[in-house]
Amino acid sequence: MREHYVRTVDVWYETFEKNWAQVVDLVGEEVARVWHQMTVNVTLGVTFTVICVSRSLSARPWSAASTTRG
DSSP states (O other), X not given: OHHHHHXXXXXXXXXXXXXXXXXXXXXXXXXXXXHHHHHXXXXXXXXXXXXXXXXXXXXXOOOTTOSSOO
């Protein structure tokens, strides 16, 4: 999964950079800078295997009275 996540994070970063002005308009420059730093850190982390990516699934306990698991 790591190799796919590296590409995903790269695309997030490219999209973020391309839309910087819109991001600043939406959330303000301070929040945009924090998000920018986060995307840089995650990109570096997954690229150099400093950040390990794993999947987990969380669900509400199933009830016998329930007909669906929503």
